[in-house]
Amino acid sequence: MNRSLQKLRRSLMTRGMRYVVGLALILGVVMLYLLSTASTNTTDVGNDLPRLLGFGVAIVVALLLLVGFQLVLLRRRLKARIFGSKLTLRLVIVFTIVSVLPGVVMYGISVQFLAGSIESWFDVRVDSALESGLNLGRVNLETGLRELQRKADSMAVSLSDGEMVTPVSTLNELREKAAVNEAALLSADGNIIAFSGVESEQLMPVVPNPSMLRQVRLQQPYLAVEEDGASKLRLRVAVPVNQPGGETQILQLVQPVSERLARDAALVQEAYRDYQELSLSRHGLKRLYTLALTLSLGLALLSVLLLAILFSNRLSSPLGFLAAGTRAVAQGDFSLRQPVHRHDELGVLTESFNAMTDQLSEAQRAAQHHQEALSAAKAYLESILANLSAGVLSFDKQFRLRASNRSAEKILGADLTQLIGKRAENWTASAPRLVNIWQVARSRFVDGAESTWEQQIDVDTQTGKQVLLLRGSQLLEGEEKGYVVVFDDVTKLLQAQRYAAWGEVARRLAHEIKNPLTPIQLSAERLERRLAEKLDASDSDVLNRSTHTIVNQVSALKDMVNAFSEYARSPEPDLVPVDLNALVSDVLQLYEASRPRLSVELGRDLPAISGDSTQLRQLVHNLLQNAEQAVAEVSQPRIIVRTWMASDGVVLSVSDNGPGFPEQMMARVFEPYVTSKARGTGLGLAIVKKIVEEHGGSVTVSNPESGGALVEIRLARATGMPDTRQAAINQ
Amino acid sequence: MLGVLLLVSVSLARADSIFVQSVELTPENGDYYLNASFNIGLTPTVEEALNRGVALHFLVEFALIYPRWYTLYFWNKRLVELQQTYRLSYNALTRQYRLSYGVLHQTFNTLENALSVLGGLSDQPVFEAALLDEDRVYEAQLRMRLDTSRLPKPFQIDALGSDDWDVSSSWFRWTIGR
Numbered sequence: 052m053n054r055s056l057q058k059l060r061r062s063l064m065t066r067g068m069r070y071v072v073g074l075a076l077i078l079g080v081v082m083l084y085l086l087s088t089a090s091t092n093t094t095d096v097g098n099d100l101p102r103l104l105g106f107g108v109a110i111v112v113a114l115l116l117l118v119g120f121q122l123v124l125l126r127r128r129l130k131a132r133i134f135g136s137k138l139t140l141r142l143v144i145v146f147t148i149v150s151v152l153p154g155v156v157m158y159g160i161s162v163q164f165l166a167g168s169i170e171s172w173f174d175v176r177v178d179s180a181l182e183s184g185l186n187l188g189r190v191n192l193e194t195g196l197r198e199l200q201r202k203a204d205s206m207a208v209s210l211s212d213g214e215m216v217t218p219v220s221t222l223n224e225l226r227e228k229a230a231v232n233e234a235a236l237l238s239a240d241g242n243i244i245a246f247s248g249v250e251s252e253q254l255m256p257v258v259p260n261p262s263m264l265r266q267v268r269l270q271q272p273y274l275a276v277e278e279d280g281a282s283k284l285r286l287r288v289a290v291p292v293n294q295p296g297g298e299t300q301i302l303q304l305v306q307p308v309s310e311r312l313a314r315d316a317a318l319v320q321e322a323y324r325d326y327q328e329l330s331l332s333r334h335g336l337k338r339l340y341t342l343a344l345t346l347s348l349g350l351a352l353l354s355v356l357l358l359a360i361l362f363s364n365r366l367s368s369p370l371g372f373l374a375a376g377t378r379a380v381a382q383g384d385f386s387l388r389q390p391v392h393r394h395d396e397l398g399v400l401t402e403s404f405n406a407m408t409d410q411l412s413e414a415q416r417a418a419q420h421h422q423e424a425l426s427a428a429k430a431y432l433e434s435i436l437a438n439l440s441a442g443v444l445s446f447d448k449q450f451r452l453r454a455s456n457r458s459a460e461k462i463l464g465a466d467l468t469q470l471i472g473k474r475a476e477n478w479t480a481s482a483p484r485l486v487n488i489w490q491v492a493r494s495r496f497v498d499g500a501e502s503t504w505e506q507q508i509d510v511d512t513q514t515g516k517q518v519l520l521l522r523g524s525q526l527l528e529g530e531e532k533g534y535v536v537v538f539d540d541v542t543k544l545l546q547a548q549r550y551a552a553w554g555e556v557a558r559r560l561a562h563e564i565k566n567p568l569t570p571i572q573l574s575a576e577r578l579e580r581r582l583a584e585k586l587d588a589s590d591s592d593v594l595n596r597s598t599h600t601i602v603n604q605v606s607a608l609k610d611m612v613n614a615f616s617e618y619a620r621s622p623e624p625d626l627v628p629v630d631l632n633a634l635v636s637d638v639l640q641l642y643e644a645s646r647p648r649l650s651v652e653l654g655r656d657l658p659a660i661s662g663d664s665t666q667l668r669q670l671v672h673n674l675l676q677n678a679e680q681a682v683a684e685v686s687q688p689r690i691i692v693r694t695w696m697a698s699d700g701v702v703l704s705v706s707d708n709g710p711g712f713p714e715q716m717m718a719r720v721f722e723p724y725v726t727s728k729a730r731g732t733g734l735g736l737a738i739v740k741k742i743v744e745e746h747g748g749s750v751t752v753s754n755p756e757s758g759g760a761l762v763e764i765r766l767a768r769a770t771g772m773p774d775t776r777q778a779a780i781n782q
Numbered sequence: 783m784l785g786v787l788l789l790v791s792v793s794l795a796r797a798d799s800i801f802v803q804s805v806e807l808t809p810e811n812g813d814y815y816l817n818a819s820f821n822i823g824l825t826p827t828v829e830e831a832l833n834r835g836v837a838l839h840f841l842v843e844f845a846l847i848y849p850r851w852y853t854l855y856f857w858n859k860r861l862v863e864l865q866q867t868y869r870l871s872y873n874a875l876t877r878q879y880r881l882s883y884g885v886l887h888q889t890f891n892t893l894e895n896a897l898s899v900l901g902g903l904s905d906q907p908v909f910e911a912a913l914l915d916e917d918r919v920y921e922a923q924l925r926m927r928l929d930t931s932r933l934p935k936p937f938q939i940d941a942l943g944s945d946d947w948d949v950s951s952s953w954f955r956w957t958i959g960r
Binding site: 277317 | 830835874875880889931935936938939
């Protein structure tokens with residue numbers, strides 16, 4: 052906004068400046084013309100010289116101000132380091148030198164020449180020749196005057212001689228004899244007594260003037276060259292005529308100067324006057340011409356300077372744009388365009404620049420589009436990989452890890468991203484199972500030269516064995532040759548299959564075994580009842596004991612079969628919010644009379660868990676029975692039951708101070724029929740595990756360092772019903 | 783009818799080359815007539831130019847002003863403005879000075895005579911008496927000066943800012959009323 056405003060103002064200013072310069076030039080030329088005509092004495096327009104000069108000076112001052120203003124602007128731009136201003140300055144300097152030097156030289160020569168030529172107009176000889184000519188004229192006139200005076204004197208004598216009867220005719224006669232144009236006899240006070248003239252129509256003499264009368268009255272002759280009305284010269288002579296009576300009369304003779312003489316004299320006088328005027332005004336002339344020259348020089352130079360500044364600005368302004376554009380392009384902004392108004396190389400350059408930025412921005416857009424598409428595709432692939440439940444590992448040709456997905460990390464229990472690009476030797480510490488996979492993959496890919504393969508391997512983990520199903524394939528296409536291994540953790544799957552198989556076996560076994568048990572027991576009791584009285588005491592005793600054993604063993608067998616069927620039946624749990632503490636204390640009431648000391652530590656404010664209370668009771672029973680059996684042969688048996696709240700739910704732990712789990716059984720302690728006890732189905736912990744898993748929880752067994760065994764069960768808290776009171780009600 | 787006469791100023795501050803010796807406005811037959819005499823002294827430069835044939839034009843300017851108290855001098859209403867031009871020249875051939883006013887002319891043998899005649903202004907009708915309102919005071923102005931704008935151009939250049947060519951009187955002002 053601000054920028055465009057400034058631009059507008061600037062363009063307006065430039066345009067205005069152009070008009071100002073044009074106007075100044077026109078005015079300057081007009082003024083110079085007027086000045087040059089001023090020296091010739093015309094009465095034209097340029098008559099008012101001072102005003103004209105003042106006008107010229109005003110123009111010069113105005114131009115000076117403009118130039119100063121422009122220079123100040125230029126300086127400001129230089130200081131602001133605006134691109135192109137240095138070029139402008141240089142152009143201005145060059146233009147100025149180019150125009151000022153010849154101008155000043157011409158000016159100096161002109162002034163010198165002017166002074167010389169004006170001086171050369173004046174010449175002593177011309178001066179004296181004109182003076183002489185003038186003198187010649189004067190002498191000539193004077194001679195004429197003397198001649199006329201002589202005639203007048205003689206006429207005066209004739210007139211004063213005797214009585215005149217008719218003065219007019221006498222005068223006429225005398226005048227004709229003397230060949231004078233006009234003669235008049237006047238009284239002392241100027242009244243006409245007689246008049247005679249050549250031209251008959253002239254009735255009156257030339258009017259006598261007072262000074263003449265005065266002079267003649269003093270008996271002095273009056274001689275004068277006069278101009279008549281038509282600016283012709285005439286000679287006038289007046290002499291006294293002293294009449295015998297003592298009266299003084301005046302004789303006035305007038306004779307026009309001969310036409311030729313008059314004309315010549317006038318010409319000489321004219322020339323003399325002009326020459327004198329010129330010579331008088333030479334100082335002024337020099338000043339005038341010098342002034343005119345100086346003014347024109349000033350006008351020309353200042354106009355040129357102003358034009359130079361304007362042109363320089365015009366020349367360098369595209370540079371400013373190009374600089375700004377280049378900077379913008381360097382910063383990644385391809386949006387700058389400059390309209391092109393010129394057809395020279397700079398215009399072409401600007402156009403090319405515009406085209407370049409166009410192409411750049413187009414290319415940038417395309418690249419961005421492309422990249423976005425790529426990254427979207429990549430993100431899609433990654434999300435697929437990440438959400439695969441199978442672990443994916445890829446190796447390069449040197450069997451360095453190249454990539455892995457989240458599931459791989461989860462299955463292998465290691466942060467694989469740290470291992471990317473490293474060799475297998477470095478993996479052992481942080482991901483030992485990865486090494487197993489790597490070994491298999493290497494042997495299958497390299498030693499076996501198979502491009503696809505499938506293999507199931509067992510690996511050891513801290514919590515037991517893990518079974519991994521590996522599928523390998525070699526990447527043959529594309530630039531990146533390498534290997535991909537996809538694997539699944541099938542441990543649980545296998546376990547579940549085994550449990551299911553066991554359950555089926557147990558169910559059938561129970562069914563098959565249970566059926567003959569009752570007949571066996573009934574048969575044994577019938578044998579005893581029928582034969583006991585028939586036999587003697589010793590045989591009867593044997594029978595009694597044998598029958599008793601059969602019945603006891605059958606009953607034990609029934610129990611066992613019941614346990615089997617219990618395990619195999621596995622009803623679906625009915626999950627409701629349950630208060631674990633209440634449930635545990637409920638179960639513990641049954642064990643109050645038992646021999647080992649029971650200590651109970653129930654956590655406070657436990658949240659309700661979601662579970663099937665029947666199964667949970669079974670679970671607690673199983674754990675307590677196990678513990679009781681474990682401490683059966685310990686001198687100071689002790690069982691601790693604890694509950695507490697953990698971050699992910701509620702924990703129930705049962706620990707005893709028995710012998711603990713045998714080390715070799717640790718891995719398979721939850722499998723059915725695995726037992727350390729002489730008499731036991733081995734189903735206790737298996738059922739516990741089954742119940743816990745059906746509740747979505749986890750169970751761990753360990754032998755604490757303080758001795759004995761510890762079983763910890765984590766159960767998830769009930770969702771949506773955190774209130775324990777609500778749980779109690781449900782219970 | 784009251785004629786106002788004011789007079790004799792041996793004029794003051796600036797050393798004017800022309801000054802007004804006397805001035806008289808006389809009402810007669812319904813017109814006012816101006817009588818005045820100027821003492822004219824030419825500067826040496828002007829005199830030399832005259833003697834070398836340069837014609838001099840003298841202007842006699844008269845103005846009648848109705849002063850208004852609330853305006854500045856320049857905007858005063860000028861009731862009458864008169865200008866008379868006299869031409870004084872020298873004929874080198876006849877060695878005579880010639881004074882012209884319109885078609886009238888007079889020749890003089892000496893410059894003094896010519897100047898004294900030039901300086902005498904007699905019975906010039908300037909305005910009608912009817913122009914003046916009664917009970918009003920008017921201001922009259924009179925001055926005489928050499929018209930430098932009618933000199934040849936080079937002399938005009940010389941005359942710029944130079945005292946040599948300054949032959950003029952300052953305005954002589956006086957008040958009149960009916």
